[in-house]
Amino acid sequence: MSTTADSPAGLLRGAVVGLGMMGRHHARVLQTSGVVTFAGAVDPEGDRHGAVRDPDAVFPTIRTLLEHGRPDLAIVAVPTEDHLAAAVELAEAGVHVLIEKPLAESPERARALVDAIRTAGVHGAVGLVERCNPALIELRRRVQAGQLGQVFHVATERLGPFPARIRDVGVVKDLATHDLDLVGWLGGGVTTLSAQTQHRMNRPHEDLVNVVGRLEGGATFTTMVDWLSPTKVRQTRVLGERGMLVADTLTADLTFYANGEVTSDWDSMRSLRGVSEGDVTRYALSRREPLLAELEGFVALIGGEADPQAVTLEEGLAVVDLAEAVLRSAQSQETVHVLPSRGTRPDAGTGHGSGAAGNAGGNPAPSVPAPAAGGPR
Ligand SMILES: NC(=O)c1ccc[n+]([C@@H]2O[C@H](COP(=O)([O-])OP(=O)(O)OC[C@H]3O[C@@H](n4cnc5c(N)ncnc54)[C@H](O)[C@@H]3O)[C@@H](O)[C@H]2O)c1
Known part of the structure; x- marks a missing residue:
């Protein structure tokens, strides 16, 4: 042994x-x-x-x-x-x-x-x-450092063909859980969401979802995820008052599209476009393997390190709640309101009285405290 x-x-x-x-x-x-x-x-x-x-x-x-x-x-x-x-x-x-x-x-x-x-x-x-993808880590660092100024919108896209081995869940729980986690991680917790789904492959679960919603900081978000596209797309964009950061998590590239300083003389064009195109910068990133970073973060958590790079059980639970809220919204065709803890509110809905959300409790805080560093053997 x-x-x-x-x-x-x-x-x-x-x-x-x-x-x-x-x-x-x-x-x-x-x-x-x-x-x-x-x-x-x-x-x-x-x-x-x-x-x-x-x-x-x-x-x-x-x-x-x-x-x-x-x-x-x-x-x-x-x-x-x-x-x-x-x-x-x-x-x-x-x-x-x-x-x-x-x-x-x-x-x-x-x-x-x-x-x-x-x-x-x-x-x-x-x-x-x-969350361990180098492009997203750097994107978040730059957003938090104020590079974009006020954040207006977070958009994620996760498109591609269906991996036939997945039988137990639909695209919301399998793939969109990444996005529902990311939009909150990048722009503050989700406060409201509204979703549409499609079932095109004759499976019990949905194979496409489109979510629109709002985040705690006031920014809006959209998430588009499917198993129907003939090419793989993994993109996260954060739009702010000074420009837009775009992360491609397939290639781990991060690009900044700055708002132009030079104003156009073409007034009608300016009013249509709102901002002018400025410099484009693609950042050179050190590309560490995300799964290795994830393992290191977990080992650091076990070792009692302060603020390890690990996604907590409560965050994982909150994402499952959000996925459930997305499916409820798609089914009821109503907007779902989410508590700041990211649990869904039992009396939520659009005011039609039907309660689009319905998650009892909503707050994922566990009743037993987390173990001390190293945990009991
Ligand atoms: N983080 C990510 O980006 C990501 C990507 C893909 C899959 N996943 C997740 O990983 C999990 C597995 O997905 P997958 O795509 O590898 O599925 P898979 O079907 O390819 O693999 C699952 C494996 O588990 C084995 N298995 C089944 N029951 C078992 C048991 N009781 N004990 C030990 N092994 C058992 C199966 O034989 C199979 O080899 C899912 O929860 C999926 O959502 C995460």
């Missing part, structure tokens, strides 16, 4: 549960990062993508992984509807868990998951990995 005491330099031992499209990348990072030592992988289907160097480190169940030597941390990358069972089993065994987004397929199960992690006294975080 392996333990942390056996691992080089006392590094934490990290495992991955689920060796699918996402888990295989976590397996690669866990084996190469130097931040942790690799404690093994779990997948009942085995290592279909050839992600694990040592075949003896692949186990069919969490129980067999634990019997081989309990890891300090595990990344849960099983299908979304299986997150709860896997995370609870690991947490109850004393393993810190980084859970892929979305936390769960419903607010109720996401809350049950957070409660179980709190009760077990281990650390938890959520794999909303876009």
